[in-house]
Amino acid sequence: MKVLVINCGSSSLKYQLIDxxxxxxxxxxxxxxxxxxxxxLKHTPVGQDxxxxxxxxxxxxxxxxxVINALTNKDHGVIKELSEIDAVGHRVVHGGEKFAxxxxxxxxxxxxxxxxxxxxxLHNPANLIGIRACQNLMKDxxxxxxxxxxxxxxxxxxxxxxxxxxxxxxxYKIRKYGFHGTSHSFVSARMAEFCGLDINNSxxxxxxxxxxxxxxxxxxxxxxxxxxxxTPLSGLIMGTRSGDIDPSIIEFxxxxxxxxxxxxxxxLNKESGIAGMSGVSSDFRDINDAMDAGNEQAxxxxxxxxxxxxxxxxxxxxxxxxxxxxxxxAGVGENDPLVRSDVCKYLSYLGIxxxxxVNDVKSKEIMISTPDSKVKxxxxxxxxxxxxxxxxxxxx
Ligand code: ADP
Numbered sequence: 001m002k003v004l005v006i007n008c009g010s011s012s013l014k015y016q017l018i019d020x021x022x023x024x025x026x027x028x029x030x031x032x033x034x035x036x037x038x039x040x041l042k043h044t045p046v047g048q049d050x051x052x053x054x055x056x057x058x059x060x061x062x063x064x065x066x067v068i069n070a071l072t073n074k075d076h077g078v079i080k081e082l083s084e085i086d087a088v089g090h091r092v093v094h095g096g097e098k099f100a101x102x103x104x105x106x107x108x109x110x111x112x113x114x115x116x117x118x119x120x121x122l123h124n125p126a127n128l129i130g131i132r133a134c135q136n137l138m139k140d141x142x143x144x145x146x147x148x149x150x151x152x153x154x155x156x157x158x159x160x161x162x163x164x165x166x167x168x169x170x171x172y173k174i175r176k177y178g179f180h181g182t183s184h185s186f187v188s189a190r191m192a193e194f195c196g197l198d199i200n201n202s203x204x205x206x207x208x209x210x211x212x213x214x215x216x217x218x219x220x221x222x223x224x225x226x227x228x229x230x231t232p233l234s235g236l237i238m239g240t241r242s243g244d245i246d247p248s249i250i251e252f253x254x255x256x257x258x259x260x261x262x263x264x265x266x267x268l269n270k271e272s273g274i275a276g277m278s279g280v281s282s283d284f285r286d287i288n289d290a291m292d293a294g295n296e297q298a299x300x301x302x303x304x305x306x307x308x309x310x311x312x313x314x315x316x317x318x319x320x321x322x323x324x325x326x327x328x329x330a331g332v333g334e335n336d337p338l339v340r341s342d343v344c345k346y347l348s349y350l351g352i353x354x355x356x357x358v359n360d361v362k363s364k365e366i367m368i369s370t371p372d373s374k375v376k377x378x379x380x381x382x383x384x385x386x387x388x389x390x391x392x393x394x395x396x
Pocket of ligand 1: 209282
């Protein structure tokens with residue numbers, strides 16, 4: 001089956017056409033600057049050169065029609081006609097407590113996603129715009145919504161509640177939701193398979209370390225705790241997000257710097273984390289280069305990042321009363337040997353040892369722990385688009 005996977009943002013739309021039988025992407029691309037003066041479509045038929053088309057895209061429907069044209073184009077297309085697309089899988093950021101799994105999109109589902117807009121005001125409305133644009137242009141094609149939050153709906157109340165008066169959960173559903181669920185689900189399942197573990201009798205910790213980063217404790221195949229919370233701002237230090245901070249810092253900065261709430265949220269989401277701490281960049285490649293050049297701030301930012309990862313792993317080992325396997329994934333987790341190595345050094349108390357030579361690798365599915373390590377540690381490249389395509393095929 002051929003599944004079009006759509007990840008729609010407010011001014012961008014990423015897509016992949018995936019052949020679910022071969023598990024390969026046939027084409028990948030992105031529409032950028034939708035609704036602005038001049039937009040651009042970057043389309044890559046896999047194994048061929050990238051095609052760049054500049055055109056004004058007034059709205060997401062125009063963008064989707066450009067994607068369809070690119071996919072069916074006689075020169076750089078990968079299918080002959082639209083009818084070859086069997087289904088569309090949409091990434092939706094927030095399913096609140098309404099969605100604990102992926103669903104076929106119906107009018108009721110669209111309404112329920114809309115009811116979650118409050119919880120993800122930047123993302124869900126954009127996801128819905130993408131869904132409606134596709135529905136208008138591909139009327140008879142079944143569509144599925146795959147939620148970032150769904151995998152974490154198994155987290156128990158003792159782990160998802162905050163220490164706030166109970167009315168705030170009852171009235172507004174303020175609680176931990178967790179994100180990156182599609183990746184954590186995909187990687188934990190693959191990790192169990194890769195290590196020869198029975199997923200129904202396993203304790204796995206997945207470290208999804210990308211620009212956005214989160215760690216999840218997966219017990220018997222189910223998410224039981226995760227580092228992101230009500231929003232993706234909490235937990236680990238990230239590229240530009242602060243991760244956990246004492247909430248009183250917000251009031252303190254407001255008073256000292258005369259900033260309003262919007263400005264402070266911008267500071268915490270966009271100007272903090274590795275970028276803000278190092279003053280160098282949010283990208284770990286730049287941080288590694290700066291550390292090599294002797295930049296002290298870059299080194300400290302790196303150390304704080306690693307330390308926070310270690311504390312979350314330690315916390316989840318305690319809450320699960322053990323761990324069988326730890327997986328590293330996403331941009332940093334897959335590509336930065338020093339992060340993996342430094343994290344694992346802290347974990348020697350668990351009997352973890354890794355083979356530094358094997359660990360010196362990028363983006364490859366590989367076991368990096370030594371055969372005598374008490375806990376298996378591996379790199380498992382994530383593939384959220386393939387996971388969305390699989391979910392879509394499963395449902396239709
Ligand atoms: P997201 O999906 O959250 O945007 P990714 O998972 O794609 O993020 O990760 C992107 C990040 O991965 C980059 O910002 C960079 O820090 C890191 N990264 C990518 N390649 C490398 C590399 N070769 N070495 C170290 N870090 C890398």
